[in-house]
Amino acid sequence: MKKKIIALFLASAMALSMAACGSKAPASSASGTGSAAAGQKAAAPDQDLVIGFNLDISTLDPHQVADTLSMSVQSTMYEPLVTFDENQKIVPALAESWKAESDNLTYTFKLRKGVKFHDGTEFNAAAFKANYDRCMKDQKLRQYRTVSKWQSVETPDDYxxxxxxxxxxxxxxxxxxMFEIVSPKALAQGTAYLAKxxxxxxxxxxxxxxxxxHVTVTPFAGYWNGKPAVNSITFKAVPEDGARVAMLQTGEADYIYPMPSTQAPTVDGKKDIKVVTSxxxxxxxVTLNTNLPQLKDKRVRQAMNYAIDKKAYIKTIFNGYASEVHSCYPSTVQYYSEQAPYDFNLEKAKSLMKEAGYENGFELTMWGDNTTNEMKGMQFVEQQLAQIGIKVKVTPMEPNTLSSMISVEPDKxxxxxxxxxxxxxxxxxxxAMRSILAYSMIPPASANTAYYNNPEFDKTLDEALAATDTAKLTDLYAKAQKLVWEDAPWIFLGSDQVIAGEKTYVSGIYLAPDGKLDVTKAKLS
Structure with a gap:
């Protein structure tokens, strides 16, 4: 690769320059502004695409993945039967077509012919069945939760x-x-083999x-849907924001995600850089462990929500590239139901703390990733909660360490x-809710680290899962959101825009609303 080496002083100089910048309100757009975005295009120095992420991936096993960065990497190598297009419409992938029977229990998929795995073996119905069998046999795999709801998988013919x-x-x-298909030949080698x-x-x-x-992938010559356009893709972990932006400026990286919101207005249109937002x-x-004595009373948890100035959070942490969310998930997700907001109100927060018997507050520890923006966000929450007497010790950690400390039995x-x-x-x-709020999803099963336990909420989710009528689904999901909002097992902070930075010679990369990248059609011109 003909990438330039980072000048270490550039990141430091950038950090200083950002501190001197005013907080310019961003324009809501899907493309950059400024001279580069207006049509001045540089030529790519090579055909090796380098993408800078803020974190390392967590796993290479598609049946175990939970985070969108790992999904972004895996989707270059693995495919499901169906996928989302850029409008979040479900379209064919390894299946050419599918249909649901009137009982809403039986789904038939017609598979694409002529598809090969990277090891040269054929993709067919037996391969799909082997993936199902693997996930059914190992309850530790995240995809077990999906396939355990299936009665059976039948393969009446090869396709x-x-x-x-x-x-x-x-x-x-x-x-x-999200159910991506692995070669049966690789599956037979075991989980440890597949991870590498x-x-x-x-x-x-x-x-x-x-x-x-980093992780590096190269084109698969036998790909069924045409030859990829670049010679290689390298996904590089660069946790420090200034260093990641510096890589884009110097040309060591061609694309970075996330682009720090504080730096986006300054670099957009400069040095052949375009900022992309949506x-x-x-x-x-922030999850609040409801098993803790001081967090059992929902008045305390509601007080913590009233104590956070969400508008200031959005301006300070995301430079305006975010919005308030008045539910437990954003409006870009199905069946969003807006709730009465927890507007910033210190007097109300203090009153609720007094009612709950915690007028003098208490001490807590907050965990989070050790990336620049996550630490900044934690410090903001720490300062806000101090106003109602809650002293927070911020403890940032490397993501894999944090994951291992969270994924433990409840008594630990x-x-x-x-x-x-x-x-x-x-x-x-x-x-948007079950994996992080249903009581069956407390660690180590999943990520309900609030240990939220509301049987009515769980029952409502289950009823919605079996419903097919749109009006009924709307009512049930609205009820579920209302229960969570009033119980306040979290501090509800907001929804940031997805922001990336790319060189103007880069095209074909799609940044989805969940933060997942599709780079399979990337081009360097």
């Missing part, structure tokens, strides 16, 4: 798959966009991974507050 559900499930097709040797049908095949640093499905929040749980974000890549209401 037909029939999935029968145990009960109607309105999210089934959405969830199928991805083997799918995707446009790119695995070359190498240096943990904590509304997101990302929810920013030490999490008190977790500054985090979530986006449902299936774009359905159940996906």
């Amino acid at each position: 037909t798959v029939v999935v029968k559900l145990k009960e109607p499930n309105c999210t089934f097709i959405n969830k199928m966009t 040797n991805p083997d799918g049908t995707g446009a790119y095949q695995f070359k190498e991974r240096v943990e904590g640093d 509304p997101s499905a990302i929810m920013r929040y 749980a030490k999490v008190q507050l977790w500054y985090v974000n979530w986006s449902p890549s299936s774009f359905d209401a159940d996906g």
Whole structure:
């Protein structure tokens, strides 16, 4: 690769210059502004695409993945039967077509012919069945939660798959966009092998991974949907914001995500850089461990919500590239139902604390990722909560360390507050709530680190899952959101826009509302 080496002083100089900048309100657009965006295009120095992420990926196993950055990398190598297009419409991928029977229990998929795995073996119905079998046998896999709702998988011929559900499930097709298919030959080698040797049908095949640093993929010559346009794609972990932007400026990176919101207005249109923004499905929040004595009373949790100035949060942390969310997920997700806001009100917050017997406050510890913006967000929440007597100790951690500390049995749980974000890549209401709020999803099963336990909420989600009538779904999901909002197991902070930075010679990269990248059609011109 003919990428330039980062000048270390550039990141420092940039940080100083950003501190001197005013908080310019961003324009809401899907493309950059300024001279570069207006048509001045540089030529790509090579055909090796380098993408700078703020985190390392968590896994290369598509049946275990939970975060959108890892999904972005895996989607270059793996494919599902169906996928989302750029309008969040479900379209064919490895399946050419599908249909649902009138019982809403039986789905038939006609598979695409002539598709090969990277190891040269054929994709067919038996391969799909092997993936189903693998996930059913290992309850530790995240995809077990999907396939455990299936009654059976039948393969009447080599290119037909029939999935029968145990009960109607309105999210089934959405969830199928996340069920990516692994070569049976690789599956036979075991989980440890698969974690280091991805083997799918995707446009790119695995070359190498240096943990904590990068993953590189190269074109798969036998890809069924045409030859990829670039020679390689490297996904590089660069946690420090200034360094990530500096990589884009110097040309060491061709694309970065996320683009720090504080720096976006300054670099847009400069040095052949274009800033790309769009509304997101990302929810920013702080989980409140409701098992803790001081957090059991919902008046305390409501007080914590009233104590946060959400408008200041959006301006300070995201430079205006965000919006308030008056529910437990953003309006970009199905069946969003707006609730009465927790407007900033210190007097009300203090009154609720006094009513609950905590007029003098208490001490808590907050965990979160050790990236620049996450630490800034945690410090903001710390300062806000101090106004009502809650003293917060901020403890940033490397993401994999944090994940291991959270994914423990309840009797070993030490999490008190977790500054985090979530986006449902299936774009359905159940996906926006169940994994992080249903009581069955407390760690280690999933990420309900509030240990939120409301049987009425869980029952409402289950009723909605079996419903097919749109009006009924609307009512049920509105009820579920209202219950969570009033119980306040989180501090509801907002939804930031997805913001990326790219060189003007880059095209074909799609940034989805959940923060997932589709780079399979990327071009360097």
